[in-house]
Amino acid sequence: MKRFASSRVSSAAAFARCFSAPVTGTSGTEESWYLDMWRRLVFPSQDSTLSRGEFDSSNSSTTPMEPRHFLRAAGNHLPDGAVNGLWELYHSIHEDDKASQFFVSVSRCGPDLDRVRSHQSKLMEVTAAYEQACKADVGDKQRQSAEKSFMKAVAAMDESATPICERWFRQSTALPNGIRWMMDLRRRLLHTITNTEKAFAAAKQAPEAKDALLETVLYDLKSLDERLLSSFKEFFAKQYLLLEELTWKTTSPYVLERVIASEAVHPFPPGGLDSMKLRIRGGLEVPLDNTHQRHLFALYHPAVADEPLVSIQVSLCSGIENSVDRILNRPTPLQGKEEASHNVQKKQPHPAPLKDTAIFYSINNAQPSLKGIELGSMLIKRVVSSITTQPYKYVDPLTNAPHPITQFSTLSPMPGFMRWLAAETSKLERGLPHRIFGSTDAETTSRHFSELKAAIGGGDMTHEQIMFVVLNMFSDSNEFTHRTPNHLWYWNDELTSALKAPMMRSAAAYLVEEKRRGNMLDPVGNFHVGNGAIVHRINWLANCSEKGSSESACIMVNYRYDLRMLGENSTKYALEHTVAVGDDIKNMLGATA
Missing domain, CATH: 3.40.630.150 (Malonyl-CoA decarboxylase, catalytic domain)
Structure with a gap:
């Protein structure tokens, strides 16, 4: 990370020269390595006898174009050599800092503003003529001709406003490995964005740091990603x-x-x-x-x-x-008659x-x-x-x-449950209103805290102390192994039975009541309910693993896909933020469901 941050700052002059001033620099330096590659694209004849890295810019009698100027000069359709040459350049990059320079360079290959202005003038002209033809009492042929000119001008305007990088993406799909290369490019681009965000955050912590360059680079990287994502949504349509x-x-x-x-x-x-x-x-x-x-x-x-x-x-x-x-045929604490019958059935012929x-x-x-x-x-x-x-x-x-x-359902995790519970516990510690058990009365809240206290043997613990013990138990499955020798907490029947009611109430409140901008706070729940599924049931001790314990206290959710109700449920959720809930959860939450 330090190497990345230092290279970003040291390249300020390179960025300035590349995108503001005429191209200068000595071949082989960090600042000009990729400009030499661009020269190969512009002047391929000069590169015919030179190996990679041996190009001498002094041999050129013509001032090389900057990357953005070269691509804009290509018009609406990029030459095949430029499309392939850009990929050759991309595949030659192995260092993170050079990848960042490449991405910024491509991102700044936006539309040619002169061409946009020219088409804009033409569009205004034919729009006026089309409006006049529609209002005046003219023949069908004259009106149709005006309409045709108008539609052609609209299409030309749209094409002229398309960034050069999007044309590169579009034409790359025709290459044998084009989409595969684009997937690899976005993978590296997302990695570069993550690293730049970290470097930018670190730079902001230092008062003497000048992070304007990093902010500009981050903007360009994210801009390129937005364009690539837009292209991907077309390529990977259903x-x-x-x-x-x-x-x-x-x-x-x-x-x-x-x-x-x-x-x-x-x-x-x-x-x-x-x-x-x-x-x-x-x-x-x-x-x-x-x-x-x-x-x-x-x-x-x-x-x-x-x-x-x-x-x-x-x-x-x-x-x-x-x-x-x-x-998954893993050991489960859900034993008893149901599990015994389950095992007997498997052994029967x-x-x-x-x-x-x-x-x-x-x-x-x-x-x-x-x-x-x-x-x-x-x-x-x-x-x-x-x-x-x-x-x-x-x-x-x-x-x-x-x-x-005849039935379709999920068995889904609640990946945000324990984070939410920790945040509500922090509110409790600071004396702020909390929603650990949802929208309920003081008596119900007190009863659930008493159940948790009895489960962990809390004695004279305060409510916040009880919650800290419970959170530690779920985050470290070995916390309560002394209660049941050689087993994790979820193998202790007495402990899990005492924990079940308060934890299930908390999980139900988190799923149904906690919202962000009107949508479910839980990302998995928001996805399935958005598809029209019903929050059918929550299940205690459904995922008894270290991951299941630390993320959701071993609780999982059934989102049932009732094929007859998917459209109605999805529409109600989108327009009214109404969450379809099963009877078990309604009964658990009472009047608040």
């Missing part, structure tokens, strides 16, 4: 994307490894492809898990057919499942009941370069359509009978 089910037999190891690497919701255990094999149960040599049949789907773009864009993991279950530990529910339990963006492009909603809808229209693909492996899938 009509171009293909759905494919990934299986152990038919999917390449490379693709499966990409899915493993991108899995953030329920990371794969060590073991590489073997862990994937166990999760999707795709090989005949793997014993069939007839309790939960797991499937894996992904969206692809034909131009990058070996790169999954976004993936989703689906489990076929009997009813709406309340534990991801059971789905008779087949388990046919599944009637598809549970979406993990959605992951496999490409960091597609940040900001919403593909998850499209993927869910495609998978629902595949399961409902092609039931013959989803059959019981023992009886070969199709599963009558």
Whole structure:
């Protein structure tokens, strides 16, 4: 980071020379390395006998153009040599500081203002003529001619206002690896933006620092990213994307490894492809898990057919499942009669009941370069359509009978719950109004604090002390191992039973009542409810892992996708910010739901 920050400041003169003054500099210096590359684009004949890095600007009898001037001179369509040359230049860059200079250089290749003004004048002229033709009593041919001229002027104006970099992106899609290169470029661009933001924040902390340059660079980087994101939203539109089910037999190891690497919701255990094999149960040599049949789907773009864009993991279950530990065959504290019956069924030779529910339990963006492009909603809808229209693909492996899938639901984390709870606890500590248990009366709040105190053996602890102990317990799963030897806190039945009521009330209040600009505060909940799903149920001890404990106190949520109500629910949420809630949660929250 220090190296990056120092290089940004030391390059001030280079930026000034590149974009304000005539191009000067000595070949081979840090300030002029990429200008030499631009000269190769402008004067390719001079570079025909020179290797990279050997160009001597003194040989040029003509003053080389600056990058932005060269591209603007190319008109509406960039020469193929310029499009390919820019990519050659990009692929030659390995240092972060040079990548930043390249991105800023491309970002500043905006529209040619002289050409914009010329088309603007033409547009005003033909607009006046078109208005006159519409008002006057003229023949159809004259009016149609005026309308045609007007539409051509509008299109020309729009084209002239298109930044040069967007033309480069547009023409790059026609290259064999164009979209793949653009995805790599945005990945590096986002990395550069992150580093520049950190350097800018550090510079602002130093009173003597002059951070105006960094602020300008950051603006240019973000401007380029906005344009690239806009192009990506066109390239990765739903009509171009293909759905494919990934299986152990038919999917390449490379693709499966990409899915493993991108899995953030329920990371794969060590073991590489073997862990994937166990999760999707795709090989005949793997014993069939007839309790939960797991499937894996992904969206692809034909131009990058070996790169999954976004993936989703689906489990076929009997009813709406309340534990991801059971789905993934992990140990779970949800024992007792239900779990004992569950285990007995697996050992019996008779087949388990046919599944009637598809549970979406993990959605992951496999490409960091597609940040900001919403593909998850499209993927869910495609998978629902595949399961409902092609039931013959989803059959019981023992009886070969199709599963009558009639319900669709998620089993989702609450990644912001513990952060919110910590923030509300901080308010409590400072004597400010808090919403730890939502909008409720003092009596209910006092009762829940008493339940927490009894659970942890709080004695004479104050409310804030109780909350700090509870937060520490969830963030460090080993905090209460002394209560149950050799086990984590969620294996202590007495402790979890005492914690359940107050924590479930807090989680329900967080999901339903906490809003930001009218939308749900929880990002996962906001996504699914925005799609029209119902906050069906919250589940205690649903994800008993270190990650599940520290993020959401091992609580997970079922967002049910009622296909008949998706449109209505989505519209109400968008227009009225109304959250569709299941009966269990309504009863838990009472009149506030």
